[in-house]
Amino acid sequence: MWKISAPECAVTKLQWVAVALLVLVAGFCGGLAQAKEIQRTCPMGREYFLYVPDDYGSSKTYWLVVGVHGYGGTGKLAGSYSGWIDKGNVIVVGPSFPNEGYQILAKESDQQLIGLFKQLQKEFRLYPKMFVAGFSGGAQFAHRFTLKYPELIVGCAAHSAGTWNDNVNAKAAAVPMAISCGEDDKAKSTSDARMSRIDWAKTFAKKLQDADFYCKIRFWSGVPHRFRVGGQQLSEDCFYLSTTGMHKDQGEVLQKEFRDIMAAGQYAKALAWVRKLPSRKIPPGGPHGAPKVAEPAPGNSLPGLQEDAYGWHENAAGRAALEAMQRFYLGELSKSLVREIEKAGLKKVAAIEKDKPADAVAQLEGLLKQFKSQYKITAAITAALNKMKKPAAGK
Secondary structure, rough: OOOOOOOOOOOOHHHHHHHHHHHHOOOOOOOOHHEEOOOOOOOOOOEEEOOOOOOOOOOOOOEEEEEEOOOOOHHHHHOOOHHHHHHHEEEEEOOOOOOOOOHHHHOHHHHHHHHHHHEEEEEEEEEEEEEEEEOHHHHHHHHHHHHHHHHHEEEEEEOOOOHHHHHHHHHOOOOOEOOOOOOOOOOOOOOOOOOOOHHHHHHHHHHHHHHHHHHHHEEEEEOOOOOOOOHHHHHHOOOOOOOOHOOOHHHHHHHHHHHHHOOOHHHHHHHHHHHHHOOOOOOOOOOOOOOOOOOOOOOEEOOOOOOOOOOEEEEEHHHHHHHHHHHHHHHHHHHHHHHHHHHHHHHHHHHHHHHHHHHHHEEEEEEEEEEEHHHHHHHHHHHHHHHHHHHHHOO
């Protein structure tokens, strides 16, 4: 067992400034300045910082992203993940953990997060699992919490931890885990640590490999103890995969198909496309077998670790879980896109009523054919048609 104390390699103020600038320049968090911060106290009386989208709606369900601070920090800015609220389906929380021991879930830091999650579930519509991520001390907490409570975690991103757990829990093997560390992160996190950060990261990664975990592992050449763009992208990749059951470029292909149909004003075709969406199965390697854009600075993986086209080591349990997530996601997306099509139809009807083009009646009748299965739209179109035909009927 190791002792957690003030590390001689704790992130310096200069390093924190560098991380902050990197986050802002890379756009990793989608605009930290836009995040509305709410400071609160959890059921254990400990501080936390909450970030909720400005357009939060109680009819929509959100993923809770837990951004864990490094040693000596607080939950403010949620370990640089606060700006993720710009994703539109995310609420972010940054707990302030007791600095001595939270890295190994000491001082009931694990119960602190569980209680906080239960508290937020009463206030917001949240999915039953969290995404947890952190750098340095935050990575120590994130991966240990995931291993101990896999039933509560949809995905985990842990970067440059000073220590890693000695054992892996087979029950967590299906949870996507993104692990990274700089190759030049060669110092120990504490004077009594058993090995350097990079050596310990590789040792832990080998355990994940041997235990056949669903994971993506990257080691960054020439990088010291620093949260770099590659690690940030790794967190993004892990979140997208964990919460949709597919990779980002796969989702982009689907979005392009839908947008092209909508841009052509083919609402009936769009509705038919959307209705088939829940039954579509996206191939594991992507619609075209490989990513459209290579990962920036891909980094190095473990020798002999089998990976798919996106750099993930898969397993049967993880694939099954992600296939189930994909079906759920596509079902939810289908409902959302139907509402979008209806909204576009109503907007089109309103524009015709306002502009009154010479062929207004013909346009409305054309829309009526396209939306014949959508009562809300057909009612609006019928009402508009009646208004336009009344003058003619009175002559």
